[in-house]
């Protein structure tokens with residue numbers, strides 16, 4: 001064991017979206033910050049985007065499913081249901097994300113008041129709103145303000161992305177139905193911004209090595225490093241340690257280059273290892289911060305179903321940013337639909353590759369082999385549009401990640417298991433969503449539509465879980481939550497959880513703008529209260 | 543693998559690639575406009591990807607499976623070839639699906655095929671990320687929505703809804719998703 005005598009001000013575990021923001025804020029405040037990340041930097045050439053076989057590699061080496069990619073920087077997650085999508089390395093899952101960038105709505109924070117099947121958040125939309133604006137400016141976002149289905153917002157730092165033929169076709173379909181639609185907000189810049197070039201519309205939005213999409217390794221980490229943060233890569237944290245006073249004293253980690261175990265001590269520990277990595281680490285650290293029993297529970301992925309439609313006229317949706325518009329028509333609860341909560345349509349463009357389309361993109365509808373193959377592709381590639389409906393799933397303590405009793409990883413840490421099954425409300429919502437997708441297809445004049453419910457042959461819901469949230473949720477009751485409204489552990493007063501696991505509800509949209517705004521807010525709280533946090537032995541409700 | 547195919551494999555080192563070439567020729571046949579999978583060399587990519595995904599040790603079994611349906615097809619006529627591939631699909635649908643998909647990926651990454659797609663008026667770059675596509679910028683004057691639709695509920699206006707009629711405590715929706 002290599003143990004250093006020095007005590008760092010702040011130790012951050014995980015360098016993804018939220019670890020990056022914490023490192024930036026705290027290093028810019030002059031604090032001595034170290035971040036431990038189990039993976040390495042992803043160099044531009046490591047991305048598959050400029051390889052000739054990039055579309056094949058998106059199924060293999062660049063597959064966001066941690067169990068299919070099997071990269072040494074990752075770790076296995078035994079799942080009996082969901083596909084576990086994440087990336088492990090500097091910038092975390094943003095290395096492979098799509099950067100669709102919508103905000104939560106005020107009612108998302110008040111579901112306890114609305115129906116009581118989910119908790120209220122300890123904070124309100126109004127408290128987070130200024131942080132949304134600031135995060136947008138830090139990472140670089142495009143979009144159009146003025147959406148009547150959302151609270152007013154400032155102008156996006158860059159204007160909306162091109163509104164291609166697929167977007168126009170869908171907009172007409174939503175108009176015909178009398179439903180809301182609005183151009184998409186994206187963590188992608190439509191003009192040069194902050195030293196990064198504008199999006200070139202390549203359509204390959206699984207990460208973006210040129211920097212037009214905000215990968216946090218490119219938009220935030222440079223600022224954190226310039227401010228003096230130390231980032232240790234290939235440093236896999238094995239457990240968090242605590243002292244007799246109940247405070248976190250630091251962490252034991254494995255140096256994956258030398259193989260040595262090392263100890264880092266710190267005054268404040270920030271966990272930013274995502275909705276799976278964080279509960280795993282806490283559970284493996286002697287069930288740390290888990291007096292509520294909620295660590296790992298209430299896993300949320302969103303209700304998710306998809307559709308692919310084909311239209312006669314070319315829409316050439318292989319070009320341009322992956323998403324085109326949102327529809328928030330069904331975002332609020334309407335009990336007459338037979339369920340609580342709402343959902344959002346995330347309208348995509350299409351896959352940029354004919355190979356992906358032929359082999360089954362989004363709905364597993366494949367080109368026939370043999371005589372009909374070329375006609376199929378000729379009528380469908382350049383004619384397809386995809387969209388998702390994504391909704392607010394109800395939390396269940398049985399949907400969870402938990403330590404596996406039998407298997408350990410190469411470092412002796414128990415393997416994490418995942419179980420997720422949609423509940424009654426979720427199933428009703430997904431039925432409704434699928435029916436509305438057929439309405440969209442009809443209104444768009446599609447000659448064919450295919451749906452995706454993500455159920456396998458045995459009926460198991462195997463959602464592509466790019467959103468893994470809720471597993472260390474925040475609240476104002478220590479018995480019902482893991483952290484308070486400032487992300488501070490109820491049990492370990494100098495330990496903060498800033499990643500997506502703290503979200504108390506999932507909202508009806510992709511979560512990273514909210515996760516990022518919250519992380520910025522929590523980091524500033526730590527900065528402003530650092531002196532007290534350096535010695536306090538008590539967490540008080542926010 | 544049976545003894546016969548072992549002997550055959552021993553004497554014809556290119557047996558696998560010949561058999562794969564016949565397979566991909568059936569999966570993606572050519573016509574006046576499109577080259578066949580065989581013409582653009584999909585069989586070579588397929589062989590390498592098979593090794594990457596399934597391991598070197600899996601090649602003899604692959605060869606045996608193809609030999610078992612009569613590949614390489616030699617003088618077999620079109621109908622017999624088609625039937626042979628249909629038999630392969632029926633006998634091992636999962637593995638067949640993997641090969642078919644891998645063949646599609648390899649085919650559409652080929653410059654000649656990308657050229658055909660462009661020739662049909664559908665813009666497609668082999669590596670779009672390098673130079674992107676020229677798209678007209680968003681036009682605020684004509685593309686900003688004017689429908690005025692949409693609403694949201696302010697924090698202080700969030701009101702209680704009555705969920706008692708929903709009976710969410712009971713598992714009622716057993717048929718859900720696409721099979722209803």
Ligand SMILES: Cc1cc2nc3c(=O)[nH]c(=O)nc-3n(C[C@H](O)[C@H](O)[C@H](O)COP(=O)(O)OP(=O)(O)OC[C@H]3O[C@@H](n4cnc5c(N)ncnc54)[C@H](O)[C@@H]3O)c2cc1C
Nearest residue numbers: 014016018038088092093098099100237277499500510512
């Ligand atoms: C394919 C895909 C597409 C997505 N698309 C979108 C989208 O369009 N819009 C959107 O809003 N969101 C999207 N997301 C989700 C988004 O990427 C996440 O919400 C976001 O990255 C979460 O940030 P985080 O900091 O919580 O975790 P992450 O970014 O996942 O970072 C966690 C980091 O912690 C590290 N770590 C974990 N355990 C340890 C340990 N023990 N020791 C050291 N390091 C550790 C990991 O290696 C990782 O780098 C997508 C995700 C995926 C995978």
